[in-house]
Amino acid sequence: MKAIIQRVSECSVTVDGQIVGQIADGFLLLLGVENGDTEKDADKLSAKIAGLRIFTDENDKMNLSLADIGGAVLVVSNFTLCADCRKGRRPSFANAARPETAEMLYEYFCGKMSENGIDKVEKGVFGADMKVSLLNDGPVTIIIDSKELA
DSSP states (O other), X not given: OEEEEEEEEEEEEEETTEEEEEESSEEEEXXXXXXXXXXXXXXXXXXXXXXXXXXXXXXXXXXXXXXHHTOEEEEEEOGGGGOBOSSSSSOBOTTBOOHHHHHHHHHHHHHHHHHTTOSEEEEOOTTSOOEEEEEEEEEEEEEEEGGXXX
């Protein structure tokens, strides 16, 4: 499972001209589910993200977590994170999990974010053509792969 985390002042996702999810201070989280990913990957990744201390404290140090600031998360499914660009110019998406598996793990992951103390978890629409708007704060952008977590 791969995630791109962007610390944002605000963000939203729109489907067919309608806003389906939006937050103020928090994370825009792009989530890619790969073949072989399990609930254990979602457990590790959600716990790591919920506890990441990348918000600034009173001394302007990255020392506060999402829960510390009462922040929210907007989770957007993104199979293109699973792209393999090693050969040629057209990415292969063979590493992406099948939609039915990916959707189940995406929903599970979102639930785990709530269980890890995040009060507001907004979502995009799985499999839809989404338009994402954001105001990146920092900018702070972090990439995490569940396979690399202890």
